[in-house]
Amino acid sequence: MKEREHVYGPIPSRRLGRSLGVSPIPGKTCNYACNYCMLGATNRMSGDRKEWFPLDDLLAEVDSFLEEGVGYDTITVCGEGEPTLYSRLDELIDGLHARQDKPVAVITNSGNMDRPEVRQALMKADIVLPSLEAADEPTWRAIHRPSPHISFPAIIEGLKAFAKDYQGQLWLEVMLLKDFNDSPDQLSAIKTLVDAIRPDRVYINTPVRPPADPTVKAPDHKTVQRAADLLGGTALDYLTDQDFDSAEEDPLQAVLTICKRHPMNRFELVHFLEERGVKDTEAFIRTLKAEDGLDTVTYCGIESYRNTRS
Known part of the structure; x- marks a missing residue:
């Protein structure tokens, strides 16, 4: 087996099982610079949607992986940046469906949900996991530190519009951060938005892995559980699955590849x-x-x- 540039894993996911990752975006290219990001600081802040890597190259790597017969539960478009910045996302999802019959998921920070072409592309995924960490613009800016072109009200309206028409599974993710969005008032406001969006599932997450901003902390267990009860969601516990995999045979190179x-x-x-x-x-x-x-x-x-x- 050989290591690949864009296809990695399978990686253990507490929501998606053994998740085969497809990364169509260069490392740390994003429209957000989230304070909780486990990959560290955003290197390239960008709102541009383009074909960052040739679609044929991405799908060729998927073909190469499938030939090896390694087991997985889902194919997840995510990786090292915001995947909705990939301009041929709809064709990528189509290509993944054409090659195999496992669900195709997309993890997004929601920052492009105001764009009709992004919502249309995401319609093709079996599972979409958008983030919703705030119900007001100051909190949203403090957490995500977004690209200047992004409008918080437009994102919220885009999420609502997508949820109304989407036929797949919509799993909303709320990253709970101590002293940012964990107060009763903040949670109550987030609940109002959740009720308007009406996702199929809500996951309450916390920064288990080292965040980009080392001062960011997770709330205590009682606060997390209170949020889960209020939002009708599931609190992801602090334990993580251990079933990592890599195509790299050398253990050191395998670990370095995974940790990227x-x-x-x-x-x-x-x-x-x-x-x-x-x-x-x-x-x-x-x-x-x-x-x-x-x-x-x-x-x-x-x-x-x-x-x-x-």
Whole structure:
């Protein structure tokens, strides 16, 4: 097996099972610079929708993966930037459906939901997971630090319009952040929007992995559960699945590849290494930490690893 540029995993997901990732956007290219982003700071702030990589190249990598017969539950368009910035997203989704029969999901920050062509492209996905972290513009700006061209009211209206017509599964995600959007007033306002959008599911998330802004913290368990009860959602717990995979045979290169798109905490790393037959995991971790571009961050008392190399 060979490592690929745009197709990765499968990666464990608490919502989507074993998720095969497809990344159509260059690393950290986004219309937001979210304070909680697990990939670190946004390198290229962009609102441009274009064919960042040739569609044929993306689908060729999918074909290559499918030939290997590795099991997965969903194909998820997400990766290293905001996927709705890919101008041929509708054709990408069509191509994924044509090649296999598993659900195609798209994870989006909602920042392009005001664009009719984006909503039309997302209509083709089986599952769409948009974010909704705020019910007012100041809170939205504080959390997402968006590109100047984006209008918060237009995004909300776009979400409502999409939800009204969409025939697939709409799973709304709320990232709950201490002292940003976890107060009773904030949660009540978010509930009003959730009731208007009427998603099929609501997931309450918290920053489990090291965020771009190290001062960002998760609310306490009672607050998270209160939010889940109020919003009629499911609180994703602090435990993560450990079933990571990589086409790279060398354990070090495999870990570096995974951590470029999905940071691993120490427990996940050790489990992955043991599954690969690595006996001295402590020696491996020391070697890993010496790699250029590998950031080691302690968050919530747990050491995590993030590959920031371009």
